Amino acid sequence: MKPMMRQDGTEPEVKLPGTAYYHMCAEQTKRDYEIKVWVPESAPPASGYPVIYLLDANAVFGTMVEAMRVQSLRPEKTGVVPAVIVGVGYTAREPFPPDRHYDFMMPVPKEELPRRPDGATWPEHGGAEAFTLFIEEQLKPDIERRYAIDRSRQSVVGHSLGGLFVLQLLLERPGTYRNYIAGSPSLHWNSAWIARQQETFASRMQDNRTEIHVLLAAGELEGSHPSGVIERSRAFTQWLNHSDASGVRADFICFEDEGHISVLPVLISRALRFASRD
Template sequence: MGQGMILPGTSVYKVSAERSGREYVINVFVPDIAPPPSGYPVIYLLDANAVLGTMVEAMRVQSVRSDKTGVVPAVIVGIGYEAKQPFPPERYYDFMMQVPEADLPRRPDGASWPAYGGAEAFMHFIEDQLKPEVEEKYSIDRSRQSIVGHSLGGLFVLQMLLGNPGTFRHYIAGSPSIHWNSTWIEQQRASWVSRAENCGTEMQVLIAAGEQEGSHPSGVVGRSRELAHWLGQTGLEGFSAEFTCFEDEGHISVLPILMSRAIRFASRGYG
């Protein structure tokens, strides 16, 4: 990710997580305009190996005419890995909580999944280390922070929302792998409303999937729609949740349109 890839307005550096020692490649895009008095909005993007370029180009093109597109210029912080493949195995460890192996879906070839279970440490890395570093280097509006993830990254976004409400203002979860951690998600519902009320932060949630995913045995479309509906019915002040199904898109083809929708969703209430 950090080798040989140059995008306009971006800088790249490597960072080692203080708690876990895991290495990440961080790409930061900064708009080509001065920050507003409150600082730039910021979007934390998971799976930067796969979608950083897509989101950066969407931001560069659409934020030129915010009045027409609804997209305001924002800093993008892409969290990726040294590996060259778009979806390296390290993501399983960072995005997944520790769950019984028997609860995981079976791989088509019957092999074991890569190491997983480091989601809590990854949450601490983002909150306690990465955010402060970004806020020290750039002018950031801490009240306008968003996180975007797809598939297992979408699951991680939901885990952040349900486990640590208020850490972001906008949560965008595309094709979230809810079936990987459905028991924990159900458990969180019982106490989530009271915990979300106490965080005192406005939150907006977008859960999305591709229409072609409707036939997948994971039930991603149905699970995503149901969770978004439940969240939307909680009645919390300053909170909203919605579900979008992108017509004629599959699990991977949905990525470009998801990134485009994400930057517009992250601009809500700003500008």
């Protein structure tokens, strides 16, 4: 991992206090990622810092860092404890680059893909397994070499397609994180695959020795969206809490008067508190 530079050879225009920036190349796919790491000013606990892996860092890394900096000053009041934030993003300037479709989605048969509103074809997808291996086999070991990390207190946060990725991780690798936080998850993208994974989820949970916490959330104004994100998220939460899998607890929140994008700041704030719970 080397210090991150923009394509024109310059550092980012704005550098948040306490934040390091890197480029990393995935060994398997040769895809480039922009990694941003914020570390608390306070000394780590004896067990190490909790760590939050944040997807779509292009869009929400700054939001999470500023919320953490303010709220973790008084954890006894806010319920937010200092944690390392690892943002996984891209070198592109836009907040939601098309590369995320490849990284966040399992392969989906063409006939099962939802129709795009403008009629165009969707960006390339199907690289979620490779992206997972990049995080688990490259990114996490590097972060744990550089910083004092408590591996028993790891969280992952994603929104929309990132929320879908978080739930795919939960279903396939339920012991990878302690807290899985999925905002407005695009469960309609891969419903057949998800249904198959749900059938065998309890058996995968048998080997998990720690309690898993799951938070699903959506904005109230998303209720009219044809994806049915609120209904699907609520149903997924109910399934988790009533499944045969032991050691998993799920919550669903519908944020009043928020839409698919405006929900992000309140989701990020709630995610910090959720990830801080013992």
